[in-house]
Amino acid sequence: MFNDIADMLEIKAESPYRITAYRRAARSLEGLTEDIAAVAERGKLEEIPGVGKSTAEKILEFLKTGTCAYYEELRKQLPAGITTLMTVSEVGPKTAMLLHEKLGIDSIEELEQAARKGLVRDLPRMGAKTEENILKGIALLRRSKERLPIGAVLPLSREIVDALRGLTAVKQISVAGSLRRMRETIGDIDILVTSSKPEKVMEIFTTMPRVRQVLAKGPTRSSVILDTGIQADVRVVEPEAFGAALQYFTGSKEHNVKVREKAVRRGLKVNEYGVFRVKDDRRTAGKTEEEVYRAVGLPWFPPEIREDQGEIELADRGMLARLIELKDIRGDLQMHTRWSDGSDSLEAMAKAARELAYEYIAITDHSQSLKFVGGVPIDEVREHVKIAKRVSDKAGITVLMGTECDILPDGRLDYPDEVLKELDVVVASVHSRMRMAEEEMTARIVKALDNPHVDILGHPTGRRLGLRDAYAVNIERLIEAAARTKTALEVNASPQRLDLSDTHARMARERGVPLVISTDAHNRYQLSYMEYGVAIARRAWLEPRHVINTLPLKEFISWLHER
Ligand SMILES: [Zn+2]
Ligand SMILES: [Zn+2]
Known part of the structure; x- marks a missing residue:
């Protein structure tokens, strides 16, 4: 409300001193971590920096009535929608007035339409560049209201943390919030810091190259919007x-x-x-x-x-167990090479996996009917088995030959049993006809689980975060079937999938279903996705004993054989 008051005073060209006073009060309140009603009750409102007698009165009035007479009066003096327009980063009070007076624009939607039609550029002091920036500002505003997949946020947060960590002014630093809890989507980035020179830290944070807009800047809290549209906050706290x-x-x-x-x-x-x-x-x-x-x-x-x-x-009850960690993982059981739609050779994948200190990997290219991703015909699979064996002997890591075999619409597998039998690891997945009715889809997958050659069900629900929902499937019945057939369910670690989700992985764990965590890497760099899968597994309370690819090679092989 104070920000709105400041905006409105600015449009009315009131004294800059009063405008700044309201902005300062607004910023302090934004940084407040205690409930303002509690502060008011203690009679300490005026101890908040930037809050004086008159602003404190307005806060009390607001707490009592839900609004404030001064604010309502200012609003009546201005055309509706002006303050809404000003939430777009490129639109200041003068521009908002201009847009309203010349084009009759009162909402973000109207502004977007006008800018797309090229109407904004012809206004005085505007031009094509400003118009383009307004459109970008609108897109940014919309994105900052959404949650982003963790895969898009974690690397970004590390960039910021690493840059700040390098400063001598920064003593301790950590991310907090849902990002630290590794939720699958993230609303904003929260970073906590201790520092003897908070101003210096904030100066560097708010001027980082990825910063698109500074929302607030102060010695204890600063907020910015980054180029991807996500908000990042840094707070400086006392070491104690x-x-x-x-x-x-x-x-x-x-x-x-x-x-x-x-x-x-x-x-x-x-x-x-x-x-x-x-x-x-x-x-x-x-x-x-x-x-x-x-x-x-x-x-x-x-x-x-x-x-x-x-x-x-x-x-x-003293029963908190040690959760699985990245270092517990001894092998990766789903990856693709140039034999289908991957971009690295088997040798390159093996070498990269060995550098991660894995004991084994399974090469699982797509099966024959998936022609659009280079699915591998039967005679070539048999050839690949021999090549994998040769590489395995000299690569310093065990290369198991597998397949990510398509589950056909009727539940049969895309290779005959004689072929599946020759492979070490069979991951079965759905990639086609995903709009089936739930009953039909469930029966299709359960039938695949009943095939004794299938070791793992790949990305069990088929979701792509932010792109495609899971197909309709009865997850309880899948888990039941996996428990009965002792087939492992995959936690697909690719940040676009994270499938099973944490909730479903926990359900599987409770029913005694074995789980695997695999990256589904399509190049050697994506082998590092394992950390996302491990995070999901931890959120699902998985311990090393619940995850098959924490087994040493020998035990893993005997698990395969026992099945
Ligand atoms: Zn693929
Ligand atoms: Zn797949």
């Missing part, structure tokens, strides 16, 4: 409170509610500044997360499971 802030901002909200309940029972309270004794407000913990959890009688929780899905209760 780093662990508490990290715990608080990592969430989830639901997990933290449970943590606070624990604290209350011990006469403590927890917030982002630390753990405090209620009776005298003395801080008893805050420097590290371990310390914070210990103070309330809990062990430290891996961020991936802080979702209030029973983890606190499990910890109470």
